[in-house]
Amino acid sequence: MKEAMTIGDYRDVSSDPKAIRLSVRLPIGEIMDHWSRCGLLANFGASYLAVGCQTQKNIANSLSFILNELLENAAKYSNPKDGEIEIALLERDSTITIDIRNAIRDDQIPKLKELALKMIDQDYVNAKYIEVMMANASSRSQVKSGIGLLTIVSYFKSILSFRIAADGSGGSGVNLISVQVRIDAEELS
């Protein structure tokens, strides 16, 4: 892939000097070794942002739920596994943006694009969530259907978007996928 591609209303998170910002980079291996690090990091990031929200009531809990699902997804689907996950958390006025970036291989892109196009469609998500849950419930193994992303968009009125770009440092066939969730703090409590 030569040019970056966005799906949904993806916004650059690197150029807003007025936003409160928390950025973290961590090796995927450290999460795979201790899965609870997803939750611990989600709790920390959520609490950090929630302090600045006017309506703090349980915002941290909802934010942690969203952040944890995104981190778990990034860790599971990152390829190669010796890379890093980059997390950017921003708060500007009442809008919170969570941006998670990780590496994926070329052959993961078609399926990811297909999934991303569905996930940005709120009507699809609302209709599909129960169907996927039922499919999972009646199956012995988990249906690979983006249940984490479906859950986020189904539970919280959030805007989901994606950016896929070639990774200049990761060698050929490696890309960087950014998954972004934008949400008004009022929707979290």
Next chain:
Amino acid sequence: MRIEDQYFQIVYDKDKMTMSFSGSLRMNELQEFERVRKFMQEAYELEGNELILDFTGLEFMNSAGISTLCKFIFDIKEKGASKALTIMGKNDILWQKKSFENLRKIWGELAVSFV
């Protein structure tokens, strides 16, 4: 009867027919949630006319955990319910409100209450 981990605790009180969850249930794979599902199933198969799953002390659960709960309820519905099942959640925890209300779409006889 109880399951304890570094991050969560599940305790079944036979007299109150209540299984109480507390802490954070965020394991990696569905397979890791299997012992939780089996624990709920064992409690459901004990004597008594009701099982209450009390999540008011549970701060977090990931989508794999929610899927596990769905599977437990789906199995009860499919096999034919032998007793009443109630799920208790906290009003001010949004993921609990959303997910537990959805569970009623899987099995209409499920009782859900929030405190």
